[in-house]
Amino acid sequence: MDEKKDPSPSVAGDNDEPAALEKGKVDREVEDGPDSTEREFDPASAAEDAKITFPDGGVRAWFVVAGALHMTFATFGFTNAWGVFQAYYETDLLSTSNPSSIAWIGSLQYCLIFLPAVIMGRLFDTGTFIVPYTISALTYTVSVILIAQCKEYYQFVLCQGVLLGLSAGVMFGPTLAIVSHWFHKKRAMAYGVVACGSSIGGTIFPIMVRKLIPIIGFQWTIRACALIVLYCVTFGWCTLRPRLEPKNVAGGLFNFAAFRRPAFSLYVLGCFLVMSGLYTPLTYLDVAGARIGLGEFSSYLVAIANAFSLVGRLVPGFYADKVGPVNILIPFSAISGILIFAWPYCVSKASLIVFSALMGIATGAFVSLFSPGVAQLGETHDIGRRMGMLTTCLAAAALIGPPISGAILSKTESFLSVASFAGTVVLAGTVVMLGARFALLKRWWGKM
Template sequence: MLHEKTTISPDVQPGLTPPRPDTITDDQELHERSSQGITDKYAKYVGGTPDGGLKAWSVIVASMLTTFCSLGYVNSTWGIFQDYYERVLLPDESPSTIAWIGSVQIAFIFLPGLITGRLFDLGHFKIPYFAASCGLIVCTFLTAECKHYWQFFLVQGLFTGLFSGIIYAPAVSVVSHWFSKKKGMALGIVSIGSSLGGILFPIAGQNLLPLVGFKWTVRTFGLMILIALGIANLTIDRRLPPANVQDGLLNLTAFRNPAYTIYCISGMACFLGLYTALTYLPLSATAVGVSTNFSFYLVAIANAASGFGRLSAGLLADQLGPLNAMIPFTSLAGILTFAWPYASSQRELIAISLIYGFASGTYVSLFVAPPMAMGDVGDVGRRMGMFMTIAALGTLAGPPISGAINAWTGGFKDPGFYAGGSLLCCFSRYRRIRALLVVPVCFRRHVNAQCDILLTVAGGIVMFSVLLLFVVRYLHLGQLCGKC
């Protein structure tokens, strides 16, 4: 049961309340804190959150189509583009140099969140969404006409990522306007869109490239995005009125909440390693003798498993809380990243793809849920934007770092160690966040405090070791500058 609305002193941030003995789950705690941070302007709207109905579910479908065209296209197809560019279109460029196209593309999905989040809170949603949809469609068709590295970098890397980011962050943030109790399930359904994109785009690309060539393959992708975003623009909408929040683009007071601060840092660490396995899975498969035709299906297999993981995570989060659902699966993704380079047969790679896809899918499904609940619902856009901008630093650096390590060592074991260490560091930080968000007293009695400390220290040691290896051995600044 929620407390009555009380005046919050300047020293106590919205979303932070003293521990209560009757707390049951992290999700309830997050929801209660969010409710206590709601202003009078939003109380009547939040109390009537639909949690269903034709309009609410049509918005979820629109958001799902948005993730299909943004993360589903940008992230899941890059493995195909990376391999094709290395072999056919850009054979004179190093893998690390080509990887910058994909990393910039993925990073710019999150970087605009700082601006789009603020615009979303102010009520500017439909027009930027429509304009960016048109821009994404145009850039997809222009990619088919590119011939030189700088053209691919600008059109496919910079502008495709930028327009994808402008539609992605608001489409995810709007879920909190329509769902409260079923928010985890709603976010899981929305994130399934990127899984569907991760299945359809790679399979279509693998079959179309030898039949119709690169240009018509990318044009087909453009037609798919045109249809999906056309439907999304007709059905997506916000519910709450615009918020005239203070402090401009940034809400620096949110970082006074230690849980939010640590969550932002852990998100950056996670994205440093999250996309390494998916990016280099086809290349590692061909390196151990798997046929080129089948190697691209490994990405589709991983994304199919990811779809089940995302929906399962959403349902689980509504029962246990998002952080409780994310922690074990994030650690499993880190372990699988360590194991991936040692897979030496087609069967082993299929198993890795299935398990890693399921585990990583839980993170992709739920990583936006905690920031939504760490403050006033009227300020959700800015909190999401700040988090995504920080996380974008990890997506920008992760694949090129892995590519540089791969080029330096000639194998995938060291990139796997680097990426797995990043994910395990993220796992250790999530355990700390859960403690800061007030772990239930009844649950705390069963937690081994010494084990928690050891896991945190182990994760820190792994990340510190990776950092030292990263600085001393792999990231010679002169070489990197020469490859940019």
């Protein structure tokens, strides 16, 4: 539990202190619910949260958003291009390995981008950011360069899976928390703009890789990607800075008491289930297109999905600030699950294009909205740690989801079985998030 303080010094001379404290108490009671046994209302924390002001705009704030967008372009954008690597490795560099084994490389990327967030979230809350960012920016660029030298399966696992994923995770972990220091009323919109970086990167990198490999070869194609990555992480280093004073809150890396709140626990579980199935189509779209005879065009399906995810990442953010991010997140997650069930029946070029576009929009909405969803489930000074706990759970989901789908595909040779697994877990996660919403609001409708 946070260290108790006398509330008077922190808001001295403010005649509105009783109202601010009472409002904070009401908010905490709604948030914790009647069964909360830890982290009871702290007057100092409530007063501090009530007194925090946010620019919600201005040149400096939007430069932070631009830096975060560059960061997601370089990290998640490159990772979202995995589908084109999966297809290329299956037919060329790793043709002796089965699809499930190759999918583990991509899953390690997704997992390790999320995994360091719990450590980086804690370090960020206590004021440590620029040193680990600088080190990881260098190692991330080196890891991309090293992919060009890989020839054996274990080399790809170590470079493109482990080193790349961990380095990206150290940079990405604090990024969303930094944005939350600069935006409050427009936070969902800012997160939506930041998330556009991964859409743009996920569109450009697959096309770039597919087009350049026949012209300059695999090695120089990867080196060209590394040059773009170097620019992006440098821009992020120049612009990303926290604004609020660090606060060394008690409790270590995990605030386990947060999981005693039914709303937070259900929300994390729901996001975990959705993530377990969400990236299966992006991983195997290229393979699915090749199986029905689309040839080289199949690689564009991943780019189409990532391009349309730009709509899903940006547009819902404008409405989420008005009606609540979770209220937008839930229907888009349900749409994702339904689309995944329809995927095996898309057996023509036109139908797969439509599926890729719709799936991209729904996936983009989830990626842009799960962060502002968790941001409101606690105090501002603890946001890095809560974000870290959620993303650590998502790391496990990202690790197991695509390989399970790959194993199902290898066993059954049927995308119907793969879609049944992925669609089921996504819809199950949607139902659990509905439960989280009810646990917080105690009713079926309201802003969340």
